[in-house]
Amino acid sequence: MATQLTLRVFTGCLWLLWTSVVNGQNQPRPLATFDGTVVSANTRQPIADARIEAIVLPERTVFSNGRTRPDGTFRLTLDPARTYSIVTRADGYKDLEEKLAFSDQRADRIYGKEIRLEPGSASRPTASMPVVLPTLTFAPRRADLLPEAVRALRLLATQLTANPGVRIEVAGHTDTVGDITLNRILALDRAEAVRAFLVQSGIDPNRVAMKAYGGTRPLPGPLSPQNRARNKRVEITVLPNP
Numbered sequence: 001m002a003t004q005l006t007l008r009v010f011t012g013c014l015w016l017l018w019t020s021v022v023n024g025q026n027q028p029r030p031l032a033t034f035d036g037t038v039v040s041a042n043t044r045q046p047i048a049d050a051r052i053e054a055i056v057l058p059e060r061t062v063f064s065n066g067r068t069r070p071d072g073t074f075r076l077t078l079d080p081a082r083t084y085s086i087v088t089r090a091d092g093y094k095d096l097e098e099k100l101a102f103s104d105q106r107a108d109r110i111y112g113k114e115i116r117l118e119p120g121s122a123s124r125p126t127a128s129m130p131v132v133l134p135t136l137t138f139a140p141r142r143a144d145l146l147p148e149a150v151r152a153l154r155l156l157a158t159q160l161t162a163n164p165g166v167r168i169e170v171a172g173h174t175d176t177v178g179d180i181t182l183n184r185i186l187a188l189d190r191a192e193a194v195r196a197f198l199v200q201s202g203i204d205p206n207r208v209a210m211k212a213y214g215g216t217r218p219l220p221g222p223l224s225p226q227n228r229a230r231n232k233r234v235e236i237t238v239l240p241n242p
Contacts (some may be wrong), residue, residue, distance in 0.1 A: 032080040032102065036113030037072045038088055041225050046072025047117060054100070057083045062235060063219060081105045086115075093117035103206035136194065136234040143189035145197060153194065156236070157201035167239040168207045170194045175228040176215035188212035209239065 038050040050068040054076050055061065063084065064076040078084065080102040088096045097170050102110070136149040145153070160166060172187030182223055191210045199205045 035111040041116040175231040183214035
C-alpha cells in the first residue's frame with residue numbers, strides 16, 4: 001500500500017492531506033481526523049482548554065467538538081465529504097470562526113493547523129451561530145447532566161448574564177433507536193435539565209426556550225455506536241431578536 005500526499009494552502013496555512021492507494025486505486029475512507037494547535041496570536045504560546053467546534057455548513061449543526069490539551073493540541077473526527085465552520089473559543093481571547101473544506105473527500109487526515117486567537121473578550125453571540133458552548137451529551141436513556149456539561153453550562157450562564165439581550169433555544173435530541181414517543185419525552189427531559197440549571201444560575205426563564213426533537217434530527221454519519229452516542233445531546237442556539 002502506497003501513501004499519497006496532497007498539499008493545499010488554506011487561509012494562509014499549509015494543510016497536509018493523506019490518502020491511501022491500494023492496487024492503484026484510492027480507497028474511500030468514511031471519516032477523517034483533524035489535528036492542530038491553538039496558540040496566542042501575540043506570544044505563540046499554546047492555549048489549554050480552548051473549545052473547538054466543527055459546525056456543518058450550511059445546516060450549522062455541530063458535527064464534532066472538543067477541547068485542547070495542556071500543550072494546546074486538539075483532534076476532531078470529521079466527515080471529509082462535508083464543509084465546516086471551525087469555531088474556536090478560549091477564556092480571555094476573541095472567538096475565531098474559519099471555514100474548512102477537504103480538498104479530497106477520500107482524505108483521512110488533516111494535520112499541522114495552527115489556530116491563532118487574538119487576546120480580548122469573547123465576541124457577542126449572533127442568531128446565525130451557536131452559543132459559546134460545546135453540544136452537551138448524555139448517558140444512554142438518562143437526562144442527568146454530566147460533569148463536562150455542568151462546566152460548560154456555568155460558562156454559558158456567565159455569558160448570558162453579561163449579554164442580557166440574548167435569548168436561546170435549548171433543543172433536546174436522542175438517537176434513532178427505540179420508541180418515538182419515549183425518545184421525545186427523554187429529549188424534553190434533557191432540555192428541561194439544561195434549562196433548570198440555567199434558571200437556577202440566575203437566568204430569566206423567559207430567555208430560555210425549549211424544544212424536543214427526539215430522534216428526528218440525527219447528526220450526519222453512519223449508524224454506529226459512536227454516532228449514536230453523539231446523538232444523545234442537547235444543542236443550544238441563539239434566537240433572533242423579537
